[in-house]
Amino acid sequence: MKIAILGASGYAGGELIRLLVHHSTAKVTCATSRKLAGTPIDQVHPHLKGFCDLKFENPAADDIDADVAFLAVPHTAAMTYAGKLLSRGIKVVDLSADYRLPKEIYEKVYGVTHSDYFQAPYGIPELHRNECINAKFVANPGCFPTGATLAAAPLAKHAHTVIFDSKTGVSGAGDNPSATTHYPNVGDNIGPYKWTTHRHLAEMKQELLWLGSKAKCYFTPHLVPVNRGILTTAHILLNEPIEQKEVEKLYSDFYKGEYFVRYQKPSLAAVRGSNFCDVMVESEGLRVVAISAIDNLVKGASGQAIQNMNLMCGLNEQDGLVGAGLLP
Template identity: 85%
Template sequence: MKVAIVGASGYAGGELVRLLYHHSSAEVVCATSRKLAGTPLDQIHPHLKGFTNLKFENLTPDAIDADVAFLAVPHTAAMSIAGKLLSRGIKVVDLSADYRLPKETFEKVYGVTHTDYFPAPYGIPELHRRECVNAKFVANPGCFPTGATLAAAPLAKYAHTVIFDSKTGVSGAGDNPSATTHYPNVGDNVNPYKWTSHRHLAEMKQELAKLGSPAKCYFTPHLVPVNRGILTTAHILLNQPMETKDVQKLYQDFYKDEFFVRYQMPMLAAVRGSNFCDLMVESEGLRVVAVSAIDNLVKGASGQAIQNMNIMCGFKETDGLVAAGMLP
C-alpha cells in the first residue's frame, strides 16, 4: 500500500516515516514540504538515515499518488486538502484539528471559518473503533485529549466533575523555536500555560459527552523540561463513592482487550517512543485520581494515526507499532 505524508518536515512527519518503516504492508512513497522540496528527508530527520531515500516534494493534492495520505499539517491547512484527496479515492488520516469538532464548535474555538466541513470519526480506537472500520477519513485526536480521555473514560458516566492536569514535553510545541521553548525558559522549570482556555478542552468535553457523562470538565496544561511525553492527572469527582478495588476492576475490565492500554504505574520513560498508554487509578471515595502517560508524538499523534490507518484498511491494528518504550 502506498502512503503519502503531507507536511512531512515536522516531528509528526518524521515519526510517521520512522514507524511506517516497520509496517508489513505500507510503504511511504511521497513526503511533501513546500519549503524543502528537493531536500533529502534524512537531512531534516537525521535519525532516519539509512531508512529512507525519499526527498521532500512540493505537490498539489491532485499530484499525490497514494492509497492513504496522512495530513501532518498545521490547523486550518487540512481543510483545503482533505476533500480533494478523498475525491480521488485516497483514504485520509488528518493529524490536525480541522475535523475533530463539529463545524460551529471548531469555528468558535479556533476563530476561523471552516471552508470544507464534513463529519469524521474521532480516532481514539479504544473508544471509536467501530466508526473507524472501513472509514475513508478519520480525524486523529489531539495529544492532550488522548491521554485525558483514556484516563477518564471508564468512570465518565459516574462523574459530575472532571479536572485534567497535564504535564507535557517540549516537542508538543512543534519544531519551530520560540521564546516559550527556548532552553533557558524550559530547563529546570515548570510553566503552566493557557490555564483555562486551551483549545484541546473542547475535544475533552466532546468525548466525555459521547461517553454519556454530564460532568463539567476543566483542563490546565504545564510545560516541563522533557522532550517527549504527556502525564495527565485526572481528578474525577463522583456522584457516589467507590472503593479503589472497585475502580481498579472497572478500569481493568474496560481496557482488558486493548493492546495499547496497560494498567500499570504511568511513567513517561516507560512509554517513550511507543504507542502505549499506561494508566492507574486510586480512590478516596468521592474523588478518584486517574493518571495516564503517553508519548505525545506517538500515541498522541503519529502512532495513533497509524493505528487508525490499520483499522481503516483492515490491517492488524498493531502492525508497525509493536515496540516497547525506552526506559530509562
C-alpha cells in the same frame, strides 16, 4: 500500500516515517514540505538515514499518488487538502484539529472559518473502533485529549466533575522555535500555560459527553523540560463513593483486550517512543485520581494515526506499532 505524508518535515511527519519503516505493507512514497522540496529527508531527520531515501517534494493535492495520505500539517492547512484527496479515492488520516469538532464549535474555538467541513470519526480506537473500521477519513485526536480521555473514560459517567492537569514535553509545540520553547525558558523549569482556555478542552468535553457523562470538565496544561510525553492527572469527582478494588475492576474490564492501554503506574519514560497509554487509579471515595502517560508524538499523534490507518484498511491494528518504550 503507497503512503503520502503531508508535512513530513515536522515532528509528527518525521515520526510517521520512523514508525512506518516497521509496517508490513505500508511504504512511504511521498513526503511533502513546501520549504524543503528537493532536500533529502535524512538531512532534516538524521535518525532516518538508511531507512528512507526519499527527498521532500511539494506536489499539488491533485498530483499526489497514494492509497493513504496522512495530513501532518497545521490546522486550516489540512482542510485545503482533505476533500481533494478523498475525491480521488485516497484514504486520509488528519492529524490536525480541522475535523475533530462540529463545525460551529471548531470555528468558535479556533477563531477561523471552516472552508470544507464534513463529519469524521474521532479516532481514539479504544473508544471509536467501529466508526474507524473501513472509514475513508479519520480525524486523529489531539495529544492532550487522548491521554486525558483514556484516563477518565471508565469512570466518566459516574462523575459530576473532571479536572485534568497535564504536563507536556516540548515537541508538542512542533518544530517551529518560539520564546516559550526557547531552552532557557523551558530547561530546569515548569510553566503553566492557557490555564483555563486551551483549545483541546473542547475535545475533552466532547468525549465525556460521548461517553454518557454530564460532568463539568476543566483542564490546565504545563510545559515541562522533556522532549516527549504527556502525563495527565485526572481528578474525577464522583456522585457516589467507590472502593479501590471496585474502581480497579472497572478499569480492567473497560480496557480488557486493549493492547495499547496498560494498567500500570504511569511514567513518561516507560511509554516514550511507543504507542502505549499507561493508566493507574487510586480512590479516596468520592474522588478518584486517574493518571495516564503517553508519548505525544506516538499515541498522541503519529502512532494513533497508524492505528487508525490499520483499522481503515482492514489490517492488523498493531501493525508497525509493537515496539516497547525507551526506558531509561
